[in-house]
Amino acid sequence: MTDWTERYRPSTLSEVRGNNKARDALKEWAETWSEHREPVVLHGAPGVGKTSAAHALANDMGWEVVELNASDERTADAIERFAGRASRNATLAGSLGGGGGGRQLVVMDEADNIHYQYDRGGKAAVTSLLKEANQPIVLIANEYYDMSNGLRNAAREIEFRDVSARSIVPVLRDILRKEGIEFDEEALERIADANSGDLRAAVKDLQATAEGRSNVTLEAVTTGSRNRAVGLFEFLDAVLKEKPAEEALRTAYDVDETPDDLLKWVEDKVPLVYEGEELARAYEFLSNADVWTSRVYATDFDYSWWRYATDNLAGGVAAARDRTRGGWTRYGGAPYRSTRNATRDEVVRSIAESGGFSMATARLDVLPFLSAMTHHCKPRELTVAMAAWYDLDASAVSYVTGSGETTNKVQSIVEDASELRSEAVEDHARGAFAQREGTDGRDRRANGDGAETDGEEAGEDGGLTDQRDGDDGRSDQQTLDSEALDRDAESDAAEGDEDPAEDDGQAGLSDFM
Structure with a gap:
């Protein structure tokens, strides 16, 4: 069965119900766009018809629609690729005097879900787009004040309010008449009241109730909208x-x-x-x-x-399952803990920042495979490497590995990861931060061959600690430092690293493996 919300989507602005004031303001904005050339923001709760109104407007004006979901494609490059060029282009029909019918309407949904810090210039690109556009632009937002001041100041505002039950009922009535289904008025009123201003949800509930029936009654709305037999x-x-x-x-x-x-x-x-x-x-x-x-x-x-x-x-x-399974599984409670969602967001953010890609890629492409590779912290070495690379705390490791609450095992992994990160920093510092205090009270750095220039160093009590000279005249500390550097040089040579000084100083994932 075709989805009724799609089948009965308004095709013209005159069919948009429940927001007459907003509808008229949008029409006036479009008809005078060539005079003011302002973009517009349509904002309001989900399901009140913002996007439907934008598409209906395009039909009325004869404009082609270029649509971009800002939350899925919100990097500066994506916005420029999908919307920027369209917004600056003048179509052939428009340049030949074809009037409004030659324009392109750029519709950007979820404009309140763009962030400077994590989306690589997306918000700045949208702000620039609004100022430079040669085509009409409609931004769609659920939360107007979640948008930046720059976006709000660059566009005209039109608010879409919740659709009243009184406005929803005629829409439901018209749909059932077109479907040839009889109905009780009380049933439609019940559906409208239950959806609290969300017209789209009301249409969905109507379709669920009417499926397989020739008459929508109040009893059908109360008991038959969904099959509740399966838990x-x-x-x-x-x-x-x-x-x-x-x-x-x-x-x-x-x-x-x-x-x-x-x-x-x-x-x-x-x-x-x-x-x-x-x-x-x-x-x-x-x-x-x-x-x-x-x-x-x-x-x-x-x-x-x-x-x-x-x-x-x-x-x-x-x-995806290889085989059927029997027995009982302890599934636990509902997965809607806010702390869990917050942890997921932090993990995704860390992955995105470390990998240099979008939050969507981190959440949809990278996180699932990290979870599969480190399921229940196995193998442990790989889990430690992952925690070190992304600098994850215990709650984040528990989330990624599916280990549930933080356990001693998870805590030990985080501790090992922290130690691994410290070792990687020291290895790539090449002794830059190692300091000794000489006999004259001045700080002495290790010289190029790893030996100290002084034969004494300050102790914790402020006095001097003697160092014994070896048979070759070098101190024990000099000998240890020299031997350590020799081992490092041999290791670098074995790995083909002919000039360690040319290392870029960046710790790669291999450093944690």
């Missing part, structure tokens, strides 16, 4: 342990949870059952599911993308 743990068993892909997918349809919530459950529990290559394949499907659920919110709650998310998180994860 979460039964669903997890079906996907992770028992059912083939097709049956696991059918089970997902019978759970009273959204695909977004099911994704969180499967992502949280899959390390308890899968391991090795199984886990890596499962994370690949979960990454795909995350992309599709993100697309729902990026398109102002276009739920048609959810079916692709469900295909991946249920059917895909089940297909």
